[in-house]
Amino acid sequence: MITVVGMEAICHDSSLNRRRMDFTAIPSTYLNKSPERLIVNNGILDVLTGDLADHTPAEMYTMRINVNYDPDVEIPDTFEKYLTSTFKGVEWQIPIIQEMIGYCLYKKYFIEKFFFLVGNGSNGKSVMINLITRLLGQENISAMDIHEICYPKDIHSLKSLHGKLANLCGETGDADIKNLGKLKKVTGRDLIRSRDLYKSWIEFYNFAKIIVSMNNPPTIKDGIKGAKRRLVIITFPNEFNLGINADENLEDKLFTPESLTGVLNWALTGLHRLIENGKFSDPRTEAQITNRYEKISGPVKCFVEAHIDEIDRGYLNEKTGKIEYSDYGWKIVFEKSRLTFAEIYEAYVKYAKKQALPIPKQADIIKCVTDECIRLEYAYLITRDRYEKDEDGKPRPWYEYFKGLKLCGTESLDSDEITLFDEEPEKFDEEPENSATV
Numbered sequence: 001m002i003t004v005v006g007m008e009a010i011c012h013d014s015s016l017n018r019r020r021m022d023f024t025a026i027p028s029t030y031l032n033k034s035p036e037r038l039i040v041n042n043g044i045l046d047v048l049t050g051d052l053a054d055h056t057p058a059e060m061y062t063m064r065i066n067v068n069y070d071p072d073v074e075i076p077d078t079f080e081k082y083l084t085s086t087f088k089g090v091e092w093q094i095p096i097i098q099e100m101i102g103y104c105l106y107k108k109y110f111i112e113k114f115f116f117l118v119g120n121g122s123n124g125k126s127v128m129i130n131l132i133t134r135l136l137g138q139e140n141i142s143a144m145d146i147h148e149i150c151y152p153k154d155i156h157s158l159k160s161l162h163g164k165l166a167n168l169c170g171e172t173g174d175a176d177i178k179n180l181g182k183l184k185k186v187t188g189r190d191l192i193r194s195r196d197l198y199k200s201w202i203e204f205y206n207f208a209k210i211i212v213s214m215n216n217p218p219t220i221k222d223g224i225k226g227a228k229r230r231l232v233i234i235t236f237p238n239e240f241n242l243g244i245n246a247d248e249n250l251e252d253k254l255f256t257p258e259s260l261t262g263v264l265n266w267a268l269t270g271l272h273r274l275i276e277n278g279k280f281s282d283p284r285t286e287a288q289i290t291n292r293y294e295k296i297s298g299p300v301k302c303f304v305e306a307h308i309d310e311i312d313r314g315y316l317n318e319k320t321g322k323i324e325y326s327d328y329g330w331k332i333v334f335e336k337s338r339l340t341f342a343e344i345y346e347a348y349v350k351y352a353k354k355q356a357l358p359i360p361k362q363a364d365i366i367k368c369v370t371d372e373c374i375r376l377e378y379a380y381l382i383t384r385d386r387y388e389k390d391e392d393g394k395p396r397p398w399y400e401y402f403k404g405l406k407l408c409g410t411e412s413l414d415s416d417e418i419t420l421f422d423e424e425p426e427k428f429d430e431e432p433e434n435s436a437t438v
Contacts, residue, residue, distance in 0.1 A: 035107035039064035086124035102271030119236030237356035300368035
């Protein structure tokens with residue numbers, strides 16, 4: 001038996017000499033001719049029109065999704081409930097998710113976008129990635145790390161994207177990304193040249209949509225302003241815990257054949273809207289996307305800039321009753337000032353939960369706060385109380401704190417409402433920048 005995979009014919013009978021089967025290789029020009037045609041279990045689906053044709057040997061494709069197509073199947077209630085709970089407070093992101101999954105079904109990269117799914121753990125990201133994997137099929141997905149795409153190890157690396165519907169990868173590590181050239185290339189309809197080891201060179205246009213799921217996005221040194229036109233950030237702000245608000249059987253319910261058929265129809269609706277609009281249903285401005293990425297890639301830095309400041313240098317002269325400024329008065333105010341590590345951590349946790357940002361360990365937060373205060377040239381001193389007693393006169397643990405610093409503007413952090421932007425997103429009123437002919 002011979003199975004067509006890519007451009008090669010693979011012999012499954014080990015008794016035959018594989019080299020004798022080379023003459024059965026099918027030229028790539030005969031494969032995957034129509035990007036809108038997708039093999040499903042019960043036929044050949046045109047993802048643009050929704051028409052379903054019978055399987056035929058006249059059309060050859062190297063990929064198939066293990067899903068039945070039935071346009072009458074509606075979105076499953078379980079999936080709808082998952083979406084509304086996962087994106088509670090940020091429901092405007094659901095159409096973007098719908099379009100992203102639908103975009104993966106179309107073997108063309110006509111809008112230059114890559115996707116970052118971000119949020120702390122236990123927030124639904126893994127369910128979303130697993131759902132996309134089950135819908136598209138593991139064999140139709142590559143798993144290159146974002147750093148591998150930006151910095152290919154060798155000439156063979158990018159071959160992993162060839163003939164795939166999506167590239168799904170998880171945590172990227174904390175290494176900075178200094179050059180986005182390759183990432184822009186694989187999302188920009190540029191011709192890619194690569195090969196397998198000891199094989200001939202191939203040239204291809206990538207259509208595997210780049211989707212990265214992570215808790216802590218890397219810092220982009222190449223300039224986030226250059227990437228913002230291609231970057232779509234999808235935040236998963238809500239936390240789910242087993243025994244409280246999480247369904248341990250959720251994936252079993254989502255991955256039934258009928259459920260996947262409903263998800264396929266839902267995704268196709270998103271694809272059709274994406275094509276009609278020529279852009280994703282993302283209401284954010286470029287400035288908001290830039291601001292958001294700076295926050296999620298450097299949350300403590302943004303927290304310090306917004307909520308930590310030097311203490312006032314003026315002191316109250318008890319004799320005159322006036323605020324005075326002098327070196328002597330500054331020393332008095334400085335020595336009396338106190339901002340404990342615990343107070344900073346508590347304020348940061350509120351800040352992070354309100355804006356769905358990563359929450360590092362307290363020690364890591366304090367280190368980042370210290371580094372930022374040095375960068376901002378704040379005058380401060382770190383010290384500790386060695387023998388502090390509580391209200392009952394019992395010794396307390398050592399308390400480390402800053403002298404010379406204070407919290408500011410923390411009143412807004414007491415609200416439980418999730419706020420992903422400094423301002424509410426506004427609809428685009430300009431023409432889409434990344435649209436292309438379908």
